[in-house]
Amino acid sequence: MSFLKALLATRHVTFGMIHVPALPGTPLASLSLTQIEEVVRHEAEIYRKTGVNGIILENMHDLPYTLGKNIGPEIVASMTRVSIAAKSTFLSDSPVKPKLLGIQILAGANEQAIAVAHAAGLDFIRAESFVFSHVADEGWMDGCAGPLLRYRKQIGAEKVAILTDIKKKHSSHAVTSDVGIGETAHAAEFFLADGVIVTGFATGDAASPKDIELVKSHSSLPVFVGSGVTAANVHQFSSAKGFIVGSHFKVDGRWQAPVDPERVAKFVARVRSMK
Numbered sequence: 001m002s003f004l005k006a007l008l009a010t011r012h013v014t015f016g017m018i019h020v021p022a023l024p025g026t027p028l029a030s031l032s033l034t035q036i037e038e039v040v041r042h043e044a045e046i047y048r049k050t051g052v053n054g055i056i057l058e059n060m061h062d063l064p065y066t067l068g069k070n071i072g073p074e075i076v077a078s079m080t081r082v083s084i085a086a087k088s089t090f091l092s093d094s095p096v097k098p099k100l101l102g103i104q105i106l107a108g109a110n111e112q113a114i115a116v117a118h119a120a121g122l123d124f125i126r127a128e129s130f131v132f133s134h135v136a137d138e139g140w141m142d143g144c145a146g147p148l149l150r151y152r153k154q155i156g157a158e159k160v161a162i163l164t165d166i167k168k169k170h171s172s173h174a175v176t177s178d179v180g181i182g183e184t185a186h187a188a189e190f191f192l193a194d195g196v197i198v199t200g201f202a203t204g205d206a207a208s209p210k211d212i213e214l215v216k217s218h219s220s221l222p223v224f225v226g227s228g229v230t231a232a233n234v235h236q237f238s239s240a241k242g243f244i245v246g247s248h249f250k251v252d253g254r255w256q257a258p259v260d261p262e263r264v265a266k267f268v269a270r271v272r273s274m275k
Helices: 002-008 033-050 073-090 110-120 145-154 181-190 209-218 261-272
Strands: 013-019 054-058 100-104 124-127 134-136 139-141 161-165 195-198 223-225 242-245
Touching: 013 033, 013 100, 013 261, 033 054, 033 073, 033 261, 054 073, 073 100, 073 110, 100 110, 110 124, 110 145, 145 161, 181 195, 181 209, 195 209, 209 223
Parallel strands: 013 054, 013 242, 054 100, 100 124, 124 161, 161 195, 195 223, 223 242
Antiparallel strands: 134 139
């Protein structure tokens, strides 16, 4: 995949999260789609100017989340619209390479995310519960690799890569407590994931550098740190391929706040200085 070729050509990649405002029909929805698109374009422009390698759109304000089987067509349509808007803004003239775009649709709406990515021309999705099962805030999530990859093939979306969380945050993994994070990464690779994401226990919590090394020792897939990365601690994760940053890029480090250009620029400079 062109996505993976782009990763191989870069020492570290930084992805900035765009937490899309609450979408139509969700409890916290208050903006029109036009207003939501304006917010998304504004944040995509900040990320373009500050030199991050990529952006990931996520419907994180759609609280409380519901499982993928209950995600309505209005969410898919809305995320497709804002993805196209973000892409056109982020990919406008910039010397930064590579420039990559991804999407996650909560909760566990991986097939919907594949469909949006395919329609909008995005590079990858961030998937939940790709291998094994766990209990999340929203309820029980089953492993989905088999159906998801068959769906991707069915709609001709093979160019859309799949990065998957392993031992995902905001979840209980007691049922797989006898399966370590390294073995979980190995299973994700065996089931044809394109990359794995390691997180802390919750949004904003740092991952364990030890977990990064365990994953790397069990899998040849690119490894990404998916929570709690900051300009102060990013050097601890230098062996990872990249960093997915949400809370740290926001005003006062709060994921609900707007993106802070100064925080993004400082982080990008720190990453570029890493060996």
